[in-house]
Amino acid sequence: MSILVVGSVALDSVQTPFGRVKDALGGAATYFSAAASLYDQVNLVGVVGTDFPPEHLEFLESKKVDLRGLQVKEGRTFRWSGRYDYDMGAAETLDTQLNVFADFHPRLPQGYELSDLVFLANIDPELQVEVLRQVKSPRLTVLDTMNYWISYKKDTLSKALSLVDIVLINEVEARQYSNTFSLIRAARKILDLGPKALVIKKGEYGAVLFYKLDNGDGHPVGGKNGSFVGDHTYFFAPAYPLEKIKDPTGAGDSFAGGFIGYLSRVRNITADELKRAVVHGSVIASFVVEDFSIDRLRSLHKGEVLQRYQEFKHFTHFEHLCVHADTCEMLRLPAEGDLEWVNS
Amino acid sequence: MSILVVGSVALDSVQTPFGRVKDALGGAATYFSAAASLYDQVNLVGVVGTDFPPEHLEFLESKKVDLRGLQVKEGRTFRWSGRYDYDMGAAETLDTQLNVFADFHPRLPQGYELSDLVFLANIDPELQVEVLRQVKSPRLTVLDTMNYWISYKKDTLSKALSLVDIVLINEVEARQYSNTFSLIRAARKILDLGPKALVIKKGEYGAVLFYKLDNGDGHPVGGKNGSFVGDHTYFFAPAYPLEKIKDPTGAGDSFAGGFIGYLSRVRNITADELKRAVVHGSVIASFVVEDFSIDRLRSLHKGEVLQRYQEFKHFTHFEHLCVHADTCEMLRLPAEGDLEWVNS
Numbered sequence: 001m002s003i004l005v006v007g008s009v010a011l012d013s014v015q016t017p018f019g020r021v022k023d024a025l026g027g028a029a030t031y032f033s034a035a036a037s038l039y040d041q042v043n044l045v046g047v048v049g050t051d052f053p054p055e056h057l058e059f060l061e062s063k064k065v066d067l068r069g070l071q072v073k074e075g076r077t078f079r080w081s082g083r084y085d086y087d088m089g090a091a092e093t094l095d096t097q098l099n100v101f102a103d104f105h106p107r108l109p110q111g112y113e114l115s116d117l118v119f120l121a122n123i124d125p126e127l128q129v130e131v132l133r134q135v136k137s138p139r140l141t142v143l144d145t146m147n148y149w150i151s152y153k154k155d156t157l158s159k160a161l162s163l164v165d166i167v168l169i170n171e172v173e174a175r176q177y178s179n180t181f182s183l184i185r186a187a188r189k190i191l192d193l194g195p196k197a198l199v200i201k202k203g204e205y206g207a208v209l210f211y212k213l214d215n216g217d218g219h220p221v222g223g224k225n226g227s228f229v230g231d232h233t234y235f236f237a238p239a240y241p242l243e244k245i246k247d248p249t250g251a252g253d254s255f256a257g258g259f260i261g262y263l264s265r266v267r268n269i270t271a272d273e274l275k276r277a278v279v280h281g282s283v284i285a286s287f288v289v290e291d292f293s294i295d296r297l298r299s300l301h302k303g304e305v306l307q308r309y310q311e312f313k314h315f316t317h318f319e320h321l322c323v324h325a326d327t328c329e330m331l332r333l334p335a336e337g338d339l340e341w342v343n344s
Numbered sequence: 345m346s347i348l349v350v351g352s353v354a355l356d357s358v359q360t361p362f363g364r365v366k367d368a369l370g371g372a373a374t375y376f377s378a379a380a381s382l383y384d385q386v387n388l389v390g391v392v393g394t395d396f397p398p399e400h401l402e403f404l405e406s407k408k409v410d411l412r413g414l415q416v417k418e419g420r421t422f423r424w425s426g427r428y429d430y431d432m433g434a435a436e437t438l439d440t441q442l443n444v445f446a447d448f449h450p451r452l453p454q455g456y457e458l459s460d461l462v463f464l465a466n467i468d469p470e471l472q473v474e475v476l477r478q479v480k481s482p483r484l485t486v487l488d489t490m491n492y493w494i495s496y497k498k499d500t501l502s503k504a505l506s507l508v509d510i511v512l513i514n515e516v517e518a519r520q521y522s523n524t525f526s527l528i529r530a531a532r533k534i535l536d537l538g539p540k541a542l543v544i545k546k547g548e549y550g551a552v553l554f555y556k557l558d559n560g561d562g563h564p565v566g567g568k569n570g571s572f573v574g575d576h577t578y579f580f581a582p583a584y585p586l587e588k589i590k591d592p593t594g595a596g597d598s599f600a601g602g603f604i605g606y607l608s609r610v611r612n613i614t615a616d617e618l619k620r621a622v623v624h625g626s627v628i629a630s631f632v633v634e635d636f637s638i639d640r641l642r643s644l645h646k647g648e649v650l651q652r653y654q655e656f657k658h659f660t661h662f663e664h665l666c667v668h669a670d671t672c673e674m675l676r677l678p679a680e681g682d683l684e685w686v687n688s
Contacts, residue, residue: 025435086525181430184587205549206582234659237583238550243528275662315578316660 001139001264002114005032006045006106006131007121007253009052010069013081013095015291016088018246024293025056026080028121028144032248033069034297035257035284037063038305040264043112045069045131049077049100057220057227059298066108073100088248089203090172108134117264119256122146125153125160127227132163140269141262142166146254150177162194168202168256183208199259199281201252206238209278211271221235235275240286240308246318251285254297256303258284283308345483345608346458349376350389350450351465351597353396353414357425357439359380360432362590368637369400370424372465372488372666375594378641379601379628380463381407382649387456389475393421393444401660403642405523417444433547434635452478461608463600466490468564469497469504476507476673482661484613486510486604488596494521506538512600514545527552540619543603543625545596548589550582553622555615579619580652582660584630584652589635595629598641602628602649 006103012026026092029046036042043066050072060067082091106127113136120128121145128143141164149157150173157177161167167190171183178186183200188209190198197211211233259281266273283305287296377386387410402409422445426435448472457480457688464472464487472487479485480521485508491500494517501521505511511534515527522530527544531554533540541555555577603625610617631640660667 015393124388158440165600184586202549206580208582208585234585235662236550236585236659237662238552238582241528241578241580245525247438272662277663313663317663318579318581318616318623319657319661 001116002041002043003036003117003119003260003264004043004045004108004112004115004135004138005029005036005119005121006048006127007032007042007119007123007300008078008101009041009046009048009328010080010101011052012079012249012293013079014091014247014249014326015083016245016292017084017086018244019292021247021292025059026249027078028250028253028291030056030060031253031288031294032119032121032257032260033060033065034063034294035254035288036261036264037065037257038284038297038300039081039258039261042066043069043109043115045073045106045108045112047073047078047100047104049073049075051075052077059294061062069107071107077099077101083248084248091249100282106131113182116140117260118142119260120144120160121253121256122149122329125149125157128160128185129156129163132160140165140258140263142168144168144256145173147173149177157312158193161190163228164195166197166199167195167200168199168201168252168259170203170252171205174198174200193267199255199278201255202239203251204239206236206257207278207282209237209272209274220246231343233271233307235271235278237275237278237282237312241315242290245289248289249292250294251289254288255281255285258282279309279312280305283312345460346387347380347463347604347608348387348389348452348456348459348482349373349380349465350413350471350481351376351392351461351463351467352422352445353380353388353392354422354424354445355396356593356637357423358435358591358593359427360589360591360636361428361430362588363636364627365591365636367423369403370593371422372594372597373432374400374404375632375638375641376463376465376604377404377409378407379598379632380605380608380636381409381601381606382628382641383602383644384646386410386455387413387459389450389452389456391415391417391422391444391448393417393419396421396577403638413451413456415448415451417447419444421445426593428592432589433501435593450475452687460484462486463509463604464488464504465597465600466493469493469501472504473500473507476504482532484509484604486512486565486600486608487515488502488512488600491517491520505534508539510541510543511539512545512596512603513545514547514575514596515549518542541589543599545599546583547592547595548583549623550580551599551622551626553579553581553618555579555618574622577615577624579615581619581626581656582655582658584626585659586630586634592633593636594638595633599625602626617688622655623656624649 007029008027010027011023013022033042074098079097081095082093116139118138118141122144143164174186180191200208259277262277262280290296351373353369354371357366373390380386420443423441425439426437460483462482462485465487487508518530520531523595544552603621606621606624634640
């Protein structure tokens with residue numbers, strides 16, 4: 001499988017209570033690529049200026065990210081500067097310089113149109129729609145967005161939302177888009193546009209998945225042959241409990257990288273697989289915020305991801321797990337015994 | 345088993361975007377008793393004035409709550425009045441009249457000192473310590489508190505915290521008590537005082553359990569014979585996703601009712617049982633906020649609780665559940681197959 005990402009590549013200057021970096025490697029497509037490349041081959045479409053440090057390109061290439069779609073334009077690279085306070089909930093933007101990103105127009109190099117999974121990171125929804133027109137029957141399309149497009153290009157954004165399989169959005173944006181405080185009503189409004197699933201990211205409070213079932217048993221819900229009827233259903237994953245978050249920048253895009261990366265490895269995209277993908281997204285994001293920029297992704301390896309994935313089980317499951325059938329047999333678990341009031 | 349609760353019985357006047365009630369049945373001990381009585385026999389210690397409507401006493405008696413410990417004093421019952429906005433996160437207190445509750449001094453009727461489980465609802469920590477001195481080797485003691493005592497009686501509160509098995513506290517109070525933003529550091533500070541477990545309630549964001557393990561396998565952690573060494577461990581339960589919350593008053597005390605009620609029914613209080621107790625607490629709280637005052641608890645029955653408990657599994661577990669051993673056998677679950685990158 002191959003994964004296509006279209007989005008920003010940036011140089012970020014970030015201050016948090018735990019330090020600061022200047023012109024560090026950033027951008028939605030960068031975080032996504034560095035994360036998703038743990039799982040599969042990534043094709044990146046974006047733009048940088050002629051000032052972009054070559055070592056950043058070398059880093060992405062070392063992760064087997066295909067950079068044929070990364071345009072290099074005369075001028076300066078997109079720069080963002082922001083500050084976080086102790087609660088780390090939301091960045092205060094200090095400065096945004098679009099530079100070469102202002103006129104970005106995604107062009108897919110030959111072969112990219114056959115990418116199996118497509119992630120449209122936060123960019124102008126008109127460009128997101130354009131990319132969707134260029135790809136040929138992808139297995140899965142996923143879109144992220146931000147408050148700016150909800151405020152100024154809502155119609156185009158709604159169109160883009162209606163064309164993708166899965167929407168990733170943060171809590172505040174979900175409420176803003178649907179003009180309601182209730183996340184359940186917000187989710188319904190977005191899913192009613194057409195997507196088969198929606199992930200609402202809540203930062204330190206985790207992530208919520210809403211998905212449509214086709215037959216009520218939690219089975220096939222995605223892929224190009226999937227169909228959805230009936231109710232919207234719900235899954236919750238907490239954030240990994242970290243004592244110290246150094247820099248929350250890129251958490252959402254790394255989440256997307258783990259989420260889509262995992263889905264690229266499964267045979268059928270079922271409700272159960274979507275749940276596990278949300279956990280993979282949460283695991284990857286939990287590593288990224290441990291250090292500035294994409295630095296934690298430089299050294300992160302699969303074993304660490306798997307270990308934290310196992311930990312997630314322990315702090316969310318409250319009934320016995322039977323990973324191996326023979327262990328279950330051995331345990332002879334009682335049938336809902338703990339729930340019975342019958343002996344009272 | 346029998347459960348002792350010591351706390352307020354009140355008449356509440358509450359406004360929310362969905363309606364209002366005046367002088368409705370309220371108070372921490374009331375919510376707790378109505379909830380815990382679904383699981384076991386409750387002994388209530390508190391005080392009301394001579395104006396307390398007899399139908400409220402009849403309601404509690406109909407739930408088999410023993411009211412011998414409920415003093416009736418000349419004067420008016422404790423009254424609280426508050427308002428919630430759409431986010432339902434925190435009440436704005438409009439008025440508090442302590443009335444007969446101002447001079448409340450808990451007295452345990454004969455036999456109550458043998459109660460198996462003890463819940464010290466939010467009252468002056470001096471009184472909480474007094475109650476602990478009166479009970480004889482309870483199986484489990486649990487304490488709740490509030491910002492007022494953290495601000496004005498922190499030393500006495502710390503003493504009370506050091507004497508109980510489990511502490512229930514909300515997120516803001518945990519941060520206030522420990523003077524740190526990190527909930528993990530806050531939890532460590534509280535657990536280091538002596539409690540074996542801590543539940544931090546986060547309202548619409550669920551509840552977190554921190555507990556100490558004695559040997560790393562998740563087994564015996566509680567009860568008077570339990571001992572704790574080693575690390576603090578973690579479990580997270582989301583709030584039940586409700587489209588409409590009518591009145592959040594009493595959610596925390598009903599949580600305590602479900603939590604302790606469930607624990608009164610289990611043989612050994614293990615880490616696994618604590619997790620399930622947190623889910624029971626969350627389930628009960630999710631019902632209570634569906635209506636004003638304790639009204640939802642008037643009709644709530646065990647079948648509804650069990651059904652919602654099952655739903656919690658579906659929206660938090662991401663690996664296969666094998667409740668019946670033969671189902672696991674049948675499923676022939678792969679050994680961590682979905683997690684392997686080996687075929688890549």
